[in-house]
Amino acid sequence: MPVFLPQRGCKNRCIFCSQQAITGLEKPLGFEELDELVQKYSNTAGRFEIAFYGGTFTAMDEHEQVRYLEWANRYVKSGVCTGIRLSTRPDEIDEPRVKILKEKGVSFVELGVQSFDDEVLKLNRRGYTSADVYRACEILKKHGIDFGVHLMVGLVGDEPSKDVFSAWRTVEVGSESCRIHPTLVLKDSPLEVLYKLGEYTPMDLETAIDVCSDMVSILEGHGVRVVRLGLYVPPDLFRNVVAGPCHPRFGELVRTKLVEKVFNFLDASTVVHTRRESSWVSSLDVPKLEGAEFGFIVKESFVPWQSSLRLYAESILQGVIQCSKN
DSSP states (O other): OEEEOTTTTOSSOOTTOOHHHHHOOSSOOOHHHHHHHHHHHHHHTSSOOEEEESSOGGGSOHHHHHHHHHHHHHHHHTTSSSOEEEEEOGGGOOHHHHHHHHHTTEEEEEEEEEOSOHHHHHHTTOOOOHHHHHHHHHHHHHTTOEEEEEEEESOTTOOHHHHHHHHHHHHHTTOSEEEEEEOOEETTSHHHHHHHTTSOOOOOHHHHHHHHHHHHHHHHHTTOEEEEESOOOOGGGGGGEEESOOOTTHHHHHHHHHHHHHHHHHTOSEEEEOGGGHHHHTTOOSOEEEOSSOEEEETTEEEEHHHHHHHHHHHHHHHHHHHHHO
8 A cells, every 4th residue: 555755755856756746646645544545455455565655764754754654553563454665765774764664563665776877876866876775785684674676777877788787786785676667757857857958868668678678587587576667657647757668568568578588589489378477478479388387498398487587687697797897
């Protein structure tokens, strides 16, 4: 159950940010409204977590953090929801704050990393460096709080090799999951000004799909779950997307592209899929067969998806490592 706290705790405005444009909210819901939302979710959603998004949670006033966490923890203790998660910036993680999160029942933290490239972070006004990311991950691991990493592609100063590098760094820091979305030019964001001045060109859809598919291969090939691909834009707020690779089926397009890449890489003869992967393979012009396990037929032998993915990911990483040496 997402609880949006637009801009709460944010000490600076990142170049791509426009929380109101993407959430439609100017201010957070009050606690009575949140209680009603919990009731709605408990009646319809089954098991769920309470998730604080949209701001920099751990940069809020400590009293405010505790108030939100204690409110949510009541529902955890009563069995209404299963846990608490939140999003924050890497530079707003330290020992005292993480101790509060642990004490108040937070089970998962998503770090808005966006990129592990220091130049990209600087150009997009993130206000921290990759060193801050590594330090934050170590603190969370020390205190036993699971964490995920949020990455973006197509940022100012970005390029595909940097995106792939960020995916590998996400594996290295021990992230449990990853969320990826292409940079969109949102109405009333600082990036919109650069776009209209001709100083920023968004990544096109085809490139975004291509880059993200390689990132997924590295992440999931090494055990990091990709929990979302693409930024969800409510239909009534789509008008606030000025430019960029926005597509309602972005995740499915990325998965389809990845299956095609791995199929060609292995020189496979057939894709074997379960019902779960049907939408990923339906548009591919290759031999397909529904079976009990996802994978490929290669020289009359079955190669499982995970093994295939790892092989393809290693080939991508070798290319990135070679480029970095040059």
